[in-house]
Each structure stands twice: as C-alpha cells, then as structure tokens.
Amino acid sequence: MTVQLWSSIGAIGAPTAVLDLDAADHNVAEMRRRASGTPIRVASKSIRVRGLIDRMLREPGYAGVLAYSAAEALWLARSGVDDVLIAYPTVDVETVKQVAADSELAARITFMADLPEHVRLLDSAGSAHPLRVCLDVDASLPVGKALIGAHRSSVHGPGQAAEFARATARLNGVRLVGLMFYDAQVAGVQDTNAAVRLLKRRSVAELAERREQLWRAVASYASIEVVNAGGTGSLHLVGGSPVTEFAAGSGLFAPTLFDRYDGADLRPAAYFASPVVRKPRSDVAVTFSGGYAASGASGASRAPRPVHPEGLRYFAQEGAGEVQTPLRGAAARELAVGDAVWFRHAKAGEMCERFDEILLVRGGSVVDRLPTYRGEGHNFG
DSSP states (O other), X not given: OOHHHHTSSOOOSSOEEEEEHHHHHHHHHHHHHHXXXXXXXXXXXXXXXXXXXXXXHTSTTEEEEEESOHHHHHHHHHTTOSOEEESSOOOOHHHHHHHHTOHHHHHHEEEEEOSHHHHHHHHTTOOSSOEEEEEEEOOOEEETTEEESOSOOSOOSHHHHHHHHHHHHTOSSEEEEEEEEOOHHHHTSOOOSHHHHHHHHHHHHXXXXXXXXXXXXXXXXXXXXXXXXXXXXXXTTSOSTTOOEEEEOHHHHOOGGGSOOTTOOOOOOEEEEEEEEEEEETTEEEEEOOOXXXXXXXXXXXXXXXXXXXXXXXXXXXXXXXXXXXXXXXXXXXXXXXXXXXEXXXXXXXXXXXXXXXXXXXXXXXXXXXXXXXXXXXXXX
C-alpha cells in the first residue's frame, strides 16, 4: 500500500472506515477474471454499503444480490435492485407478507428454504402469485461418517432434494426456482497446507458430481432458473454445468481471512484507522476503541490486524479492546497522541456494522463518502 493512503484522511478523532478504490477496482476485475464468464451475484453480507453494492452491479459480470436477511432483501428491492436471492431461511412473517402482497416485489425476491417448515411459512402468506423459492443444499464433504463444511442445510442427497421438490410442487403459494450450493470448506478456508489443498480438491470433485445429480432429480418437479455456487475463495474452482451463477462479496474488501488463497490475486482494500489517545510508555501506543472481532471460532485470526505503522502488536492479556486498544513494539515509539494507526478487519462486511460511513480514497484523496447500512439507519442482524 502506498504512503498516500496512510496520509489520505488527515487528523481523526474517532475510528474511521476507509476503502482504497484502486485496490477495490482491481479486486472486482480479479473476481470477474476467475469467474470466467459466469455471472457473479453480489453477497451483501460481505459489503453492507448500498452504494458499493450498486457500484458492483454496474460492473460487467455482476448481476443480482445475495442478501442475508429477508428485511434487507425487501429494502434492497424497494431501492431498485431487481433480483435479490435471500441466502438464509427466514421466519420473518411480516416481511414475507409484505412481499406476497406486491407482485413486483414477489418477482424480484427469492426466498431460501431447506425444511418443510420454511415452505409452509411462505405458502401460508396467501399470495396470489407464488413466492419464489431456492433450495439450499448441504455442500459439505462426506468423510466417513462425518461431514466437513458449514452446518447449513438438511438436504444433502438427490433423494432428499427430489422429495423437497415434490412436496413444494404440491403447494400453490410457492414455486421452486433455484438451487444453492455454498462450499464453505472450499470458499471459506485459506490454502495453508497440503492437507487443506487435498481436501479442497476432493470436495470440488465430489460436489461437481453430486450437484449434477441433484439438479437432475429436482428438474423432474420444478423449472430451475438459478443454480448458485461458490464464493470469493472458489470462483475459479466450481464452475461448469449446471451452475448458472456464483456468489461473492468479500473479495471486494479482501480482509485478512482472505490473504492466503491459491490462484486468487486479491489486494487489501478496506481498512479502519483509529487515533492514538494515550502513551503510557514510550513503546506503547493506545488507540481509541478498535475491538472489532470477527464472527466465527474465537482466536487471534478473528482480531483486526494493525498494519501501519508496521510492527505493532497486541498485548496478550488485553488484545483489541471495546474502548481502547493498547499496542506495543518499536513502531509505537514514533507515534504521538493524535496519530492514526491503520487496521485491517478479519472479515469484510462485518467491519461496516461499526461505522456510519466509509470513505472512498483514490490516489491519496478522499473522493466520496458512502453511508453503511448502519449509517442509513438499518440493522438487519
């Protein structure tokens, strides 16, 4: 990163979110390159800035939004996004009813399901136009009696998928239009050693075969328009029939958990800067706030990483704190009260839950300020 970025925002009094547009533009192009012509649906969970989502949707190769909340999907559809797939099932009855009552919204929004309870809830909305449904398929890798991957869907094999499709076809208020396969054990795991790489290769091969079988099993009962697969870390690995689209978003920001992926040329783009407010010792600098730990299994990898000035590190007994973050190291000697320390978050969109706006920087200058979801007054969970 150039010196220009570190000097781009001047004096600050509180933590400030920053996006390096040059790096972000590179990442948008890099994800498109690895997708090899398959459209990428923008994963809003990994961005949470409506202006940046709109910006990506204007780019070639990007189409539609993968939302993480039904209420969020409704808001985005009302804001002009014409194709929103909700990545997770919902029990938000009020939002479902609002979508069901509006034919335009019902055409723009697709709900996720993998249990009979999910489709019964959607069906009970009593829509005059069937609500669109996508079946979330468990994409984890079977290894013996275990499954390696995220605990998501109850549907794993073609028989289960066919039964789901058959039961859904009997209902008048819903219409099965899609299949989703999120390979967390591939897209969400860094390439840290040979064992991980082997597991990924096995998973990609197994899932490619099973995806085809599931698609054929479901096609007997439904007209499938969407087959969604992959994530930022697996765009170049999981394409081919019957996949119609990928989903990705974290690659825009390239947080620290995406630093070690084979075949992906992503550049760190999102940061937050926090001012030094204390110097209890010459080799210790304390910044205001900064304890923005990422979700997932707790550990050092989930903490923000101080990146400028180089060489700063946490105290083991304190770490990144709720209202102050002590940092030590030789670089702390050069910091004065009021100087900024720059951090990278471990995840992408989660950072934006902490800020009302994000500054867009190009060539060392702030060129725009965009409100986050929080800055627009929304908290979707």
